[in-house]
Amino acid sequence: MSSPKRWRPLFRLPLIGRRALTHDLEHQLDDELAFHIRMREERLTALGLAPDEARVDAIARFGDQERIRAECLTIDQQYARELTMMDWLESVGADVRFALRTLRRAPTFAVIASLTLALGIAATTAIFSLVNGILVRPLPYPHPEQLTRMYQSFPEKGLDRWVLSQQNVVLYKSGIRDFSHFAAYSPQGVTLTGDGAPERLSPVIVSGDFFATLGVPAAIGRTVTDAEVTKGSAPVAILGYGFWQSHFGGSASIIGKMLDLDGTPTRVVGVMPKDFSFPSPDVPMYLPFFADPARRFGWYLVGIGRLAPGATVAHAERQATATMWQWARDNPDELWARPIPPESTRMHAIVTPLQAALTGNVTRPLLVLQAAVLLLLLIGIANIATLVSSRAAARTPEIALRTALGASARRVARQLITESLVVAAIGGGVGIAFAAVAVRWFTSWSDNALPRIREVGVDWRVLTFALVVSVGSGVLFGLAPALRMARRRRLADDLTGTQKASARSATRRLNNAMIVTQIALSLVLLVSAGLLVKSFRRLMTTDLGFEPRGVLSMSVPLPMKKYMDRQAAAPAVQAILDRVRRMPGVRAAAAATNVPYSGVNTDGFLVEGREPPSTAGAETQVVQLAVSPGYFGVLQIPMRYGRDIAPSDRAGGLPVVIVDDAFAKRFWSGPDAIGHRMRFTGDTTWRTIIGVVGSVRDQDAAEEGLPHAYTPFAEEPSERPALAMTTNGDIASVLSEVRRAVAELEPGAPIANVRVLSDAVSQALSNRRMTELLLTGFALLALLLAAVGIYGVMILYVTNRTREFGIRIAVGAEPSRVVRLVLREGLVLGVAGVAAGVAGALIATRWLGSLLYEVSPTDPVVFIGLAIVLLAVAVGSCYRPARRAAASDPMIALRGD
Numbered sequence: 001m002s003s004p005k006r007w008r009p010l011f012r013l014p015l016i017g018r019r020a021l022t023h024d025l026e027h028q029l030d031d032e033l034a035f036h037i038r039m040r041e042e043r044l045t046a047l048g049l050a051p052d053e054a055r056v057d058a059i060a061r062f063g064d065q066e067r068i069r070a071e072c073l074t075i076d077q078q079y080a081r082e083l084t085m086m087d088w089l090e091s092v093g094a095d096v097r098f099a100l101r102t103l104r105r106a107p108t109f110a111v112i113a114s115l116t117l118a119l120g121i122a123a124t125t126a127i128f129s130l131v132n133g134i135l136v137r138p139l140p141y142p143h144p145e146q147l148t149r150m151y152q153s154f155p156e157k158g159l160d161r162w163v164l165s166q167q168n169v170v171l172y173k174s175g176i177r178d179f180s181h182f183a184a185y186s187p188q189g190v191t192l193t194g195d196g197a198p199e200r201l202s203p204v205i206v207s208g209d210f211f212a213t214l215g216v217p218a219a220i221g222r223t224v225t226d227a228e229v230t231k232g233s234a235p236v237a238i239l240g241y242g243f244w245q246s247h248f249g250g251s252a253s254i255i256g257k258m259l260d261l262d263g264t265p266t267r268v269v270g271v272m273p274k275d276f277s278f279p280s281p282d283v284p285m286y287l288p289f290f291a292d293p294a295r296r297f298g299w300y301l302v303g304i305g306r307l308a309p310g311a312t313v314a315h316a317e318r319q320a321t322a323t324m325w326q327w328a329r330d331n332p333d334e335l336w337a338r339p340i341p342p343e344s345t346r347m348h349a350i351v352t353p354l355q356a357a358l359t360g361n362v363t364r365p366l367l368v369l370q371a372a373v374l375l376l377l378l379i380g381i382a383n384i385a386t387l388v389s390s391r392a393a394a395r396t397p398e399i400a401l402r403t404a405l406g407a408s409a410r411r412v413a414r415q416l417i418t419e420s421l422v423v424a425a426i427g428g429g430v431g432i433a434f435a436a437v438a439v440r441w442f443t444s445w446s447d448n449a450l451p452r453i454r455e456v457g458v459d460w461r462v463l464t465f466a467l468v469v470s471v472g473s474g475v476l477f478g479l480a481p482a483l484r485m486a487r488r489r490r491l492a493d494d495l496t497g498t499q500k501a502s503a504r505s506a507t508r509r510l511n512n513a514m515i516v517t518q519i520a521l522s523l524v525l526l527v528s529a530g531l532l533v534k535s536f537r538r539l540m541t542t543d544l545g546f547e548p549r550g551v552l553s554m555s556v557p558l559p560m561k562k563y564m565d566r567q568a569a570a571p572a573v574q575a576i577l578d579r580v581r582r583m584p585g586v587r588a589a590a591a592a593t594n595v596p597y598s599g600v601n602t603d604g605f606l607v608e609g610r611e612p613p614s615t616a617g618a619e620t621q622v623v624q625l626a627v628s629p630g631y632f633g634v635l636q637i638p639m640r641y642g643r644d645i646a647p648s649d650r651a652g653g654l655p656v657v658i659v660d661d662a663f664a665k666r667f668w669s670g671p672d673a674i675g676h677r678m679r680f681t682g683d684t685t686w687r688t689i690i691g692v693v694g695s696v697r698d699q700d701a702a703e704e705g706l707p708h709a710y711t712p713f714a715e716e717p718s719e720r721p722a723l724a725m726t727t728n729g730d731i732a733s734v735l736s737e738v739r740r741a742v743a744e745l746e747p748g749a750p751i752a753n754v755r756v757l758s759d760a761v762s763q764a765l766s767n768r769r770m771t772e773l774l775l776t777g778f779a780l781l782a783l784l785l786a787a788v789g790i791y792g793v794m795i796l797y798v799t800n801r802t803r804e805f806g807i808r809i810a811v812g813a814e815p816s817r818v819v820r821l822v823l824r825e826g827l828v829l830g831v832a833g834v835a836a837g838v839a840g841a842l843i844a845t846r847w848l849g850s851l852l853y854e855v856s857p858t859d860p861v862v863f864i865g866l867a868i869v870l871l872a873v874a875v876g877s878c879y880r881p882a883r884r885a886a887a888s889d890p891m892i893a894l895r896g897d
Contacts, residue, residue, distance in 0.1 A: 029072050033065055092418070099419040113384045114426040116785065117473055120380035121431030123373040123778060125458075125466045126438035131366050132465075133456030139355050140275055140455070142215035143306075146180075147354035148313060150303035152324055155346045157604055158621035158706065164301040168327065169207055170293040172303060175323035178311035181213040184291070184301035185279065189720065190261045191557055191750055197743070200557055200752030201261075203237070203285045210286070211238075213306045214278060221255040221270030224288040228269075231290050237261070238270040243284035261287075263561040263748075281454050296331060304354065313351050320349030358451050365771045368847055372528065372778045375521045377473065379782050382514040382521075383789040385477035388420060389511055420478025421471065428470025432458070435466065449766045512829055518789045519833020520840055522782040523870050527841040529772075529779035530862040531848055535855040536772045539765065542853075545696030546596060546635040548757035552731055553595040553724045554738070559748040563719040567651060570717040572746060577628065579741040580725060585734045589725035590631035593718045596698035597760040598753065601625070602706060604681035607667055622663060623698075623706050624680060628713040632693055634724050640664075641671040642691030650714035657687035660695045663707035678709070687711065701765065702853045724757075731756065771851065783870065786833075787877045794826055794881035805885045815886035822885050826878030830871045838867060 037058050044054035059065070103110040138144045150172070152162040164172070164184055173182040185206045192199045208229035217223065218238060228236050237259060239248075248254045258265045272286070279302075307316060325342040332340070352360075436458050443456055450456075556576060563569045573591050580589045594600060602621040629645050632638075640661060649656050657678065664673040677686045697705055713721070727734045739751050762769075798805070805818055845857040855862075 029069050029076075032072075033069060037065075095415050095418040096422060098415065099422040102419060103422065109387060110423065110426075112788075113387055113423045114430065116380045116383055117424060117427030117470075118430035118434060119781060120373075120377035121428050121466060121469055121473070122434030122438060123781075124370075124377045124469055125432060125435035125462060126442070127366070127369045127373045127774075128465050129435065129439045129458055129462045130442060130450070130456055131370050132459070132461050134359050134450060134452045135363060135366060136461070137452075137455060139358075141278075144355060145353070146307040147214070148305045148307060148316065148351050149354050149357040150305055150320060150352075151350045153346070153348050153350050158602075161350070163299045164303050165297060165299050166291045166295040166301065167293055168299075168324075169291045169301055169303065171323055171327055172305075172320060173209070173291075175326075176305070176316060176319045178308055178316035178319055179305040180308040181209045181306040182303065183207045183209040183213045183305075184303050185210055186301045187279075188287070189555075189557060189752070190287075191559070191748070193260045193263070193748060198748055198750040200555070200750040201243075201284045202282075203287050204279065204283050205287045205289045207291045207301075208288060210288070210304070213304055215306070216273065216276055218270035219273040220252055221268075223270055229288050229290050231292070233290065235261075235264055235266040236269045236288060237266045238272060238286045238288075239268060240272055240283045240285055241274045241276065242282065244271045263559060277454065305351070313353060317349055317351035320351055321347075324349050362450055362767060364847070364850055365767060368528070368851065369771060369774055369778075371844070371847070372525055372775050375525055376778050376782050376785075377469070379518050379521045379525075379785050379789075381473050381477045382518045383785045384423070384473075386511050386514045386789050388477055389514075417475065417478045421474040423478075424470045424474025427473070428466060431470070432463070432466050435462075445770075449763065450770075515786075515789055515829050516833040516836060518782075518786045519830060519870060519874060520836035522779070522786040523834055523837025523867060524840045524844050525775070525779040525782045526866045526870060527837075527863055528845060528848060529775040530866050531845060531852060531855055531857065531859060532772045532775055534859065534862060535852040536765075536768055538855065539701055539768065539853045542697070542701050544596075544698075544701060544761070545694050546637050546698070548596065548635075548761050550726050550729070551635065551724055551757040552727055552734060552754070553598070553722060553757055553760075554735075554754045555598075555720060555722045555752045556742055556746070556749050557720045557752065558746060560719060562748070566717050566719055569719045569721070570650070570714045573628075573713070573717060573721045575745055576723070576742060579745065580723065580738060583734065583737045583741070585728045585730050585737075587726045587728065588630055588634045589723060590634045591628040591713055591721045591723055592631055593626045593713070593716075593720075593722065595722045595724050596635070596696065596757060597764055598722065600699060600706075603683075605709065606679055606681060608677040608679075608686060610667070621706050622680070623708045624711070625708060626711045626713045626716040626718065631710070631713075631724070634726055635696075637696060638694040640692040640694060642674045642689070644691060645710070645712045647714070649712035653715075655685050655687040655715065656690045656712065658691040658693055658710040659689055660693050660708040662695045662704070663709060664689075664692045666707070680709075699764075701761065722753075768851070783873060786870070787873050790826060790829065790874050790877040791881065794822060794878045795884070798822065798881045798885040809886075818886040819879075819882040822882035823875055823878050826875050826882075827871075830874030833874065834867045834871055837870070838863060 037055075040058035040061060041051075041054045044057055045051055049057065139147065141147060150164075152164065152168070153160055154162050163186075169182070169184040173179070176182065183206065185204050187202055188205050190201050190203055192201050206224075208224060208226060211217070211223040219241065221238075223238055224236065227233060239254065244250060244254065254268050255270070257268050259268060260266075266287070277283070305316065307313070324347060328342040328347060356363075439456060439458055442450075443453055556573075558569055558572060563572070577589055577591055580586055600623045603624050604620075605622045627645060629647055629649075632644060642658070645656070645658065659673060659678070664670075667673065668676065671692070673689050673692050676689050678689065679686045693708075693710070695704070696708065697703065699705055723738075725734070735751075735754060742749050742751060808818060809815065841863065842858060849857050
């Protein structure tokens with residue numbers, strides 16, 4: 001590796017002679033000042049003054065010599081610097097113009113090198129824009145580092161992340177001194193009625209300190225006053241900017257207007273700013289609520305807090321845990337069958353910086369992609385370095401002629417690096433344009449589930465990153481060839497084009513090292529992509545326990561004021577179901593409190609005849625669903641044992657429940673679960689198990705999830721039922737008929753959350769799919785670059801040994817032996833690169849563990865298979881150069897000697 005002293009001065013302004021220049025200027029100024037004083041002294045002497053008096057008077061009349069000397073020296077030095085700067089800029093401009101002329105004479109090299117670099121910079125910059133916008137850029141709130149999100153955790157009850165009740169919010173707000181503000185929020189659903197058809201909205205309900213915690217005022221109007229979050233206060237709403245624009249045309253007159261939300265008049269008091277997008281960008285409005293300190297039940301709120309100055313997340317978490325333990329001591333009946341000291345459990349509060357909480361699930365995939373594109377960029381740089389090295393070897397006579405005419409080694413090296421930087425500038429410009437298009441595609445991708453995606457863009461950080469990458473790439477691929485060419489001293493050989501074997505060997509060693517590096521980095525990318533592809537394919541073929549294809553789902557929120565008594569909702573839902581089942585194109589339909597991939601309701605449970613949990617780790621949670629008859633048939637969930645829910649299973653009859661395999665196998669084997677009883681801890685009703693169905697993965701295909709328990713919908717109806725129906729394919733016409741039927745039967749009920757379940761499953765896998773597609777694309781591009789690099793090196797190898805191959809053939813060597821000789825050279829490079837790549841991949845794939853599903857990070861099939869593929873590509877890239885070597889004409893080779 002070259003010493004830094006060899007390359008640091010290459011682009012340094014030529015002011016290294018400052019000391020000598022300053023020294024000369026000082027001598028000249030001293031002589032000039034002495035001359036002026038001497039001339040003044042001679043004039044005074046000629047007027048009759050004594051020589052001593054004349055000298056003293058001349059010095060006095062001249063003034064402060066040191067000040068004048070310093071001013072003159074400053075002026076001269078400034079002038080010298082300006083001249084030097086102009087000379088340097090003119091010299092650099094000449095180098096750039098010469099580089100452009102040189103590249104114009106070699107268009108193939110210029111296009112290949114620039115395009116290769118552009119692809120690497122585009123991929124690197126595009127992924128960095130995601131990392132910057134999602135992980136790096138601070139949240140758009142005042143002092144975002146003080147913001148935190150808070151959950152509770154109770155692992156013994158299967159609640160690794162447990163939300164808050166209204167009582168919890170009041171206790172934490174008063175009990176945690178490390179928070180200057182504390183608030184809570186939760187997504188809800190309301191029906192907006194008025195002009196036109198009813199519309200289902202998904203507002204966010206917020207406690208009084210919500211906007212003060214985030215530190216964001218309203219853009220128009222105001223947020224909320226203390227009086228509006230007291231018990232019995234009139235409801236108010238603060239609109240989101242997008243909803244204000246789409247529904248009210250951005251009119252400021254909306255302030256003070258009344259909206260009908262679930263039959264309740266609600267006054268609009270403000271509109272939030274355009275860039276306010278918490279907790280998601282599409283929040284239509286914020287509805288303040290009164291946090292009742294007496295409301296212990298109903299855990300549905302997420303806490304957010306702003307740390308006080310000097311407070312830390314860890315200390316706030318300890319305070320919150322102490323407050324949580326005190327609440328548990330005061331309310332033991334809500335948690336255990338008998339009192340247990342909370343200190344003996346794993347119950348604790350979870351306080352996380354808000355930015356980390358929002359982006360935690362995508363941090364590792366984005367960092368893996370960033371590492372992948374950096375490897376791709378290094379592969380491209382190695383490829384270009386190989387091209388530059390080969391091209392520099394061909395320009396040996398030109399460089400020698402410039403050296404013979406007086407060009408210094410530094411001057412030659414600077415010219416060559418300038419050419420590399422010009423290529424880098426062209427590639428960087430094209431790469432940034434490609435990156436801008438890619439970023440726009442990312443942000444507009446309909447399946448994109450990345451957090452903060454609307455904040456992603458090409459800003460100054462991204463442009464700075466692209467500039468640094470471009471310049472750094474140019475220096476990396478141009479420095480070694482430039483220094484090597486600048487150090488050449490065999491002018492006679494270079495001028496005649498006679499290259500020594502040692503020089504050719506040095507060039508070949510450098511190029512071989514570059515190729516081995518490319519192969520190794522390519523294998524790391526290929527293996528990483530192969531593992532993710534295999535993982536994703538297994539995930540896509542995982543048995544979800546139900547069939548999502550062809551199932552249309554929607555929610556039908558009934559008017560709340562009309563159905564305050566939930567039991568009254570049962571006949572209304574049944575009437576809608578009866579109408580839907582008779583529609584053409586609908587094969588089957590059912591109702592439920594939730595359908596897969598739309599959220600779940602969990603609760604603890606007890607099994608009759610078994611000791612209630614009294615120690616840590618004894619209890620888990622169960623997903624509780626109320627379903628109508630036919631639900632399992634619509635989703636094709638298999639009935640293992642017992643019977644389905646029947647129309648006769650309703651309120652007033654025998655309380656029954658159907659459990660899944662996961663629940664049944666925990667306590668019984670097979671059909672033995674039938675006839676036993678269980679109850680939910682939030683209820684006192686013992687239910688008889690009448691059936692066992694297959695387990696489903698209705699939230700995440702990669703997780704088995706919690707056991708499920710299904711109760712009759714007619715017994716526990718919901719005023720916000722979800723409908724699921726199988727159709728014959730014409731979803732649009734079926735949806736139109738459903739809307740018409742609901743409008744006739746329940747005029748105040750909207751249709752919301754319409755989707756095909758297969759699309760919902762696909763949406764849940766979108767981040768995994770994006771990671772797989774991008775990493776696979778990067779790996780294939782790396783494979784292509786490696787193949788091109790190997791091909792270029794072997795062409796150079798054959799060209800440098802043309803005379804040798806000619807002689808071999810002249811003395812009787814078979815062309816096939818020459819082919820094998822070249823292929824063996826490529827095989828050696830391939831084996832060395834693959835060996836290094838396997839070692840690198842074993843280290844790199846440790847990062848992928850959390851992204852893989854039923855695939856080991858060291859899967860031998862992926863490692864061995866892709867190593868063989870890459871080795872085959874390496875050897876295959878040598879075939880054409882090998883045929884070219886075998887076709888060497890001995891007479892031409894000998895004549896050219």
